[in-house]
Amino acid sequence: MKYPEVLGIAEVLAQLDSFDAIIDVRSPCEFAVDHLPGAINAPVLDDEQRIRVGTMYKQQGAFEAKKVGAALVAKNIARHIEERWIDQPREWRPLIYCWRGGNRSGSMAHILAKIGWPVVQLDGGYKAFRQEVNAALEQTPQLRFKVVCGTTGSGKSRLLEVLAAQGAQVLDLEQLAAHRGSVLGHLPNAPQPSQKAFETRIWNTLRRFDPARPVFVESESKKVGNLRVPAALMDSMRASDCIALSLSVPNRVRLLMEDYEHFLLNPESLNGQLEHLTQLHGRDKIGQWQALSHAGQMPQLVEQLLVQHYDPAYLRSIDRNFVRYGQALPLHLDDIGSTAFNAAAQQLIAAT
DSSP, rough: OSSSEOOHHHHHHHGGGGGGEEOOSSSSSHHHHHOOOOOOEESSHHHHHHHHEEEEEHHOOOOHHHHHHHHHHHHHHHHHHIIIIIOOOOTTTTEEEEEESSHHHHHHHHHHHHHHHHOOEEEEEEHHHHHHHHHTTTSSSEEEEEEEOOOTEEESHHHHHHHHHHOOOOOOOHHHHHOOSSSBBOOOOOOOOOOOHHHHHHHHHTOOOTTTEEHHHHHHHOOOTTTOOOHHHHHHHHHHHEEEEEHHHHHHHHHHHHHHHHHTTOOHHHHHOOOOOOOOHHHHHHHHHHHHHTOOOHHHHHHIIIIIIHHHHHHHHHHOOOOTGGGGGGOOOSSSHHHHHHHHHHHHHOOO
């Protein structure tokens, strides 16, 4: 075999999990937007260098830009070898890609192959991968979804976590989106990924599922925070069998007090988010809720938000959006402790 071996996207995806490393040689800014699952960033040109070489290309011509670019690329590749891969054995088999599978990945692949490693270069680069993800997500998933429905605070996300821990197949869209899916759903110190990265995470999760087994998923809306759920996936979820999870209001308040502790300890941040509800509830109501927040009366605030905002919105939308909700399997939790969630998960796994 002659290396680097240049493979198309279909061949690469068939063996994606078998590479010893997946190396994205694009700039850090490109990598941050999205990348292949499991990839590390080893740029042959950093963001500043890429701009510099691109500007030279436009202003001074290809030859001058390539001289400067080649020197920078050589230095960066040498540094990566010395700092990251100098101890790798001969059989180490990395996959290397850039934007379109051209000069940047070709330079890295050529040098690593000359060392003697069995390098694979992705023909078409990230662009080919992105096209594959787009095409896959446009198709209806051939999976049997079980949609966990329930009012805010009923424990849907916790139940998904326990189901996954017990070996069930779970698609946790809120986890993939780094957002809890409501106006107060922003997670502290955890910015949402880009739309492209969110879609890659979904694609990477879906491809690992066994079609013969059910997949548990929460009854999300079309958007999780700022991110859109792919339409074909959303349509499939909304046509699937449902589970009606229920929990008493006092227990829901307890659960939300735990899950949203970061907000409840920061009234200013909480009140800023409540401003987004002004159009729905009016300035007087928002002022009342903000006063409860300032006074530290968080259980009262949480209960009012549930009864006056979240529950009416849920009841208006669930039957309309999830067509099998009327035939949903009922599942009641009598507590928010681990024993109750473990028992509920075991019941669901046995029933499906």
